[in-house]
Amino acid sequence: MNHNYQKDISGCGLSGLISRSKKRIPGEVIIKSICPMKDRGNGLGAGFAAYGIYPDYSDYYAFHIMYDHGTAKDIAESFIEANYEIAKQERIPHKKTENIVYHPMLYRYFVKPKDKRPDSQFAELEGDDFVVRTVMNINSSIEGAYVFSSGKNMGAFKGVGFPSEIAEFYMLEDYAGYIWTAHNRFPTNTPGWWGGAHPFTLLDWSIVHNGEISSYGINKRYLEMFGYSCTLLTDTEVVAYLFDLMVRKHGISFNIACKALAAPFWKDIDALPEEEREAYTWLRMVYGSALLNGPFAILFGHSNGLIGLNDRIKLRPLVCAENGDMVYMASEESAIREICPKPERVWYPRAGEPVIVNLNSDEKN
Amino acid sequence: MRKSYLIPEFRVEIDHTRCRRCKRCIMNCSYEALSFSDRVVADHFKCVACHRCIVFCPENVITVRKNPVDFKESFNWTNRHRLDIWKQAETGGIPLTGMGNDLPYQIIWDHLVLDACQVTNPSIDPLREPMELRTYLGKKPDSLQFEETADGKIKLKEKPPKNIKLEMPVVFSPMSYGSISLNAHKAMAMTAKEMGIVMHTGEGGLHKDLYDYSDYMIVQCASGRFGVHAEYLKRGIAVDIKIGQGAKPGIGGHLPGEKVGLDISKTRMIPIGTDALSPAPHHDIYSIEDLRQLIYAIKEATNYKPVSVKIATVHNVAAIVSGIVRAGADIVYLDGFRGGTGASPKIVRDHVGIPLELALAAVDDRLREEGIRNQASIIAAGSIRSSADAIKAIALGADAVAIGTAALVAIGCRVCQTCHMGKCAWGIATQRPELARRLDPEIAAERLINMLKAWKFEIKEVLGSLGLNAIESLRGSRERLRGIGLDAQTLDILGVKPAGK
Ligand code: SF4
Ligand code: SF4
Numbered sequence: 016m017n018h019n020y021q022k023d024i025s026g027c028g029l030s031g032l033i034s035r036s037k038k039r040i041p042g043e044v045i046i047k048s049i050c051p052m053k054d055r056g057n058g059l060g061a062g063f064a065a066y067g068i069y070p071d072y073s074d075y076y077a078f079h080i081m082y083d084h085g086t087a088k089d090i091a092e093s094f095i096e097a098n099y100e101i102a103k104q105e106r107i108p109h110k111k112t113e114n115i116v117y118h119p120m121l122y123r124y125f126v127k128p129k130d131k132r133p134d135s136q137f138a139e140l141e142g143d144d145f146v147v148r149t150v151m152n153i154n155s156s157i158e159g160a161y162v163f164s165s166g167k168n169m170g171a172f173k174g175v176g177f178p179s180e181i182a183e184f185y186m187l188e189d190y191a192g193y194i195w196t197a198h199n200r201f202p203t204n205t206p207g208w209w210g211g212a213h214p215f216t217l218l219d220w221s222i223v224h225n226g227e228i229s230s231y232g233i234n235k236r237y238l239e240m241f242g243y244s245c246t247l248l249t250d251t252e253v254v255a256y257l258f259d260l261m262v263r264k265h266g267i268s269f270n271i272a273c274k275a276l277a278a279p280f281w282k283d284i285d286a287l288p289e290e291e292r293e294a295y296t297w298l299r300m301v302y303g304s305a306l307l308n309g310p311f312a313i314l315f316g317h318s319n320g321l322i323g324l325n326d327r328i329k330l331r332p333l334v335c336a337e338n339g340d341m342v343y344m345a346s347e348e349s350a351i352r353e354i355c356p357k358p359e360r361v362w363y364p365r366a367g368e369p370v371i372v373n374l375n376s377d378e379k380n
Numbered sequence: 381m382r383k384s385y386l387i388p389e390f391r392v393e394i395d396h397t398r399c400r401r402c403k404r405c406i407m408n409c410s411y412e413a414l415s416f417s418d419r420v421v422a423d424h425f426k427c428v429a430c431h432r433c434i435v436f437c438p439e440n441v442i443t444v445r446k447n448p449v450d451f452k453e454s455f456n457w458t459n460r461h462r463l464d465i466w467k468q469a470e471t472g473g474i475p476l477t478g479m480g481n482d483l484p485y486q487i488i489w490d491h492l493v494l495d496a497c498q499v500t501n502p503s504i505d506p507l508r509e510p511m512e513l514r515t516y517l518g519k520k521p522d523s524l525q526f527e528e529t530a531d532g533k534i535k536l537k538e539k540p541p542k543n544i545k546l547e548m549p550v551v552f553s554p555m556s557y558g559s560i561s562l563n564a565h566k567a568m569a570m571t572a573k574e575m576g577i578v579m580h581t582g583e584g585g586l587h588k589d590l591y592d593y594s595d596y597m598i599v600q601c602a603s604g605r606f607g608v609h610a611e612y613l614k615r616g617i618a619v620d621i622k623i624g625q626g627a628k629p630g631i632g633g634h635l636p637g638e639k640v641g642l643d644i645s646k647t648r649m650i651p652i653g654t655d656a657l658s659p660a661p662h663h664d665i666y667s668i669e670d671l672r673q674l675i676y677a678i679k680e681a682t683n684y685k686p687v688s689v690k691i692a693t694v695h696n697v698a699a700i701v702s703g704i705v706r707a708g709a710d711i712v713y714l715d716g717f718r719g720g721t722g723a724s725p726k727i728v729r730d731h732v733g734i735p736l737e738l739a740l741a742a743v744d745d746r747l748r749e750e751g752i753r754n755q756a757s758i759i760a761a762g763s764i765r766s767s768a769d770a771i772k773a774i775a776l777g778a779d780a781v782a783i784g785t786a787a788l789v790a791i792g793c794r795v796c797q798t799c800h801m802g803k804c805a806w807g808i809a810t811q812r813p814e815l816a817r818r819l820d821p822e823i824a825a826e827r828l829i830n831m832l833k834a835w836k837f838e839i840k841e842v843l844g845s846l847g848l849n850a851i852e853s854l855r856g857s858r859e860r861l862r863g864i865g866l867d868a869q870t871l872d873i874l875g876v877k878p879a880g881k
Pocket of ligand 2: 804
């Protein structure tokens with residue numbers, strides 16, 4: 016028997032960085048960080064999210080849409096044209112690479128909901144809510160069309176390939192942003208397809224994830240009660256929607272939302288002083304269906320910050336580092352050292368302890 | 381007396397060569413099937429297969445078997461039909477029976493299988509990692525508002541409604557004092573306290589001896605209003621309004637006068653020896669608005685403790701439950717058509733109502749579609765036989781399950797289905813002091829606690845294999861169930877994929 020075998024590493028790789036003073040970091044940096052973790056993926060998916068990349072259109076929602084065929088594009092575009100004012104529309108710049116031969120049609124649109132729009136006959140929703148409805152509509156009812164990014168001044172870039180290939184394909188070195196996240200995928204329970212790559216986004220929420228949500232079934236049914244439809248055949252999608260529900264719709268802080276997603280154990284809750292105990296008890300009682308069970312490490316980006324979160328028993332790796340204005344989070348320390356060889360502080364967040372970094376402030380834990 | 385055409389269902393066989401004639405079997409047979417003349421002799425007609433004689437025979441020489449008499453075979457005219465007709469022909473009455481529906485309808489639980497983790501998401505070892513089964517029953521708001529202090533402490537902005545805390549998602553079903561003995565009630569009360577769960581009083585009121593356990597009691601307000609007074613309502617941690625019962629949907633209850641001794645008469649507030657008849661409907665509830673009034677009257681009377689409404693699962697159950705939740709119920713108790721009972725007309729028990737599994741799935745779906753699932757908890761009941769049934773019920777959407785027959789089996793019940801005779805040899809479904817005494821509440825509680833502990837371990841083991849460490853991640857997670865041998869429509873109602881998909 017050969018004892019020198021190579022272990023087949025299963026699991027995804029994540030990397031993220033944020034400049035708290037909103038310094039825009041060029042794309043090369045994040046590419047350099049994610050690429051050494053090649054073994055954490057298998058070429059079936061990779062992606063990036065970047066914030067601050069569209070300063071000229073920062074008031075417009077930037078829709079990134081992939082189409083499987085021209086009909087899907089026609090239907091989606093006529094819906095968008097009817098309901099949105101379009102400042103600019105174009106193919107998402109990309110180039111031919113050696114390994115990426117086939118890919119969906121990739122378009123982006125900088126849009127604002129029209130005041131008078133046909134869809135308001137059915138739903139008189141304001142800005143963000145209307146955009147959510149549009150995304151759900153297109154993704155679930157236009158066959159072959161997927162909105163994979165819908166936030167302002169941010170964008171997701173993803174596809175089937177290794178991170179280096181996806182970065183080259185989208186020419187990410189041409190972008191600069193103050194928050195970046197990246198993902199290298201090792202798909203296990205869903206097929207490797209362009210829509211299924213990470214990050215998952217909704218409005219300006221973006222999420223990259225390593226793990227498998229064992230509670231997906233109930234998380235999905237819970238979200239459906241609030242009008243979210245999970246169409247992307249993957250469990251990561253629910254995390255983005257759960258944040259949207261709790262933070263945007265229910266007005267809960269990121270910190271508390273994280274405590275619902277990776278809830279403290281009852282034994283720890285029981286040991287708290289009364290008022291806090293009551294608060295955490297009710298958080299679990301009301302948001303029990305939002306609890307994310309199973310192994311996960313996630314990076315959650317939004318226009319004002321970056322959050323790292325592990326599952327309740329830390330079944331997936333997550334490491335953080337800080338250097339001056341910058342905070343880094345990744346699956347492996349090497350991914351951070353590659354772009355920041357001597358950080359001032361390196362730490363491994365505890366299970367369920369969120370790492371919350373906000374822009375323009377020193378707030379974090 | 382005319383000759384009966386019936387034949388005995390069982391035969392009691394005694395090995396007289398080894399019998400030491402101690403007569404213990406005779407003393408134990410409350411059905412008077414055994415007597416002594418020279419040796420123990422049996423009147424096979426009277427034997428109900430309660431096994432009491434077998435268990436207590438010191439020499440182990442008694443056998444009870446199904447009477448091997450053959451009937452001319454027929455799939456259509458089963459023995460059951462023939463025997464029922466003979467009984468009816470002889471009595472002109474409705475055959476009564478106890479315990480649950482035993483007809484061979486498909487038991488859906490047995491056609492559902494659970495998922496387990498392999499490789500990509502690790503299973504969790506319940507011996508080393510926390511496994512949380514705690515469950516709260518009651519209304520929950522859709523969202524919460526918090527106040528946060530600078531040092532990261534959080535507190536609630538508003539006081540949320542009262543809920544019932546359970547350390548495992550199991551409660552005891554309502555079985556009235558009257559239908560079962562005080563000792564059986566005591567055993568359940570002790571168990572509920574020890575296990576951090578709750579029991580229901582059923583419709584018979586609450587005996588004074590159990591007042592110490594009232595923190596673990598859901599009290600019941602049934603149509604007969606037996607034992608319902610202000611103190612009783614206030615004592616319970618919640619009040620259950622019984623509309624229907626799985627074993628006999630749409631009909632009332634009947635406790636025969638012989639069972640109404642001094643204690644029961646006091647607890648139920650009726651004269652000794654009178655029949656306790658609870659009517660089919662509540663005479664103040666003829667519409668959903670009436671139900672709403674009663675719910676709020678009870679809430680007012682109890683300083684807004686949770687109110688539960690118990691119904692039998694019937695064809696239109698989803699719409700009915702939606703109405704009940706909108707009428708203000710905090711808990712909905714769904715009782716499936718296999719649920720047990722002390723006495724029920726056989727025709728109703730066996731042919732009225734629908735299986736719990738389908739009702740539960742339909743109700744959970746409907747409440748979700750209407751966005752009101754948070755407003756009430758669902759208790760699933762009606763023949764939960766094992767922790768496996770309980771786990772599957774939770775995955776289908778129940779918050780907790782209620783067990784009645786399973787609890788009685790743990791303390792001795794043989795499911796002989798003759799509870800209505802009041803002669804229960806195990807001291808469970810009887811009020812005869814000499815029989816009731818047979819059930820030692822402490823021993824019974826120990827057996828119940830053991831059974832529940834075993835279920836708790838089993839539930840944790842399965843949760844671990846599913847890669848989950850909190851029961852709330854399984855609740856309503858139908859993705860983790862698959863059906864085997866169920867038709868497409870049933871799968872559709874259950875919201876479960878067939879195995880292999
Ligand atoms: S009724 Fe019970 S105790 Fe009596 S003979 Fe039959 S099995 Fe034995
Ligand atoms: S409770 Fe007693 S009478 Fe009823 S089925 Fe069980 S053993 Fe028989």
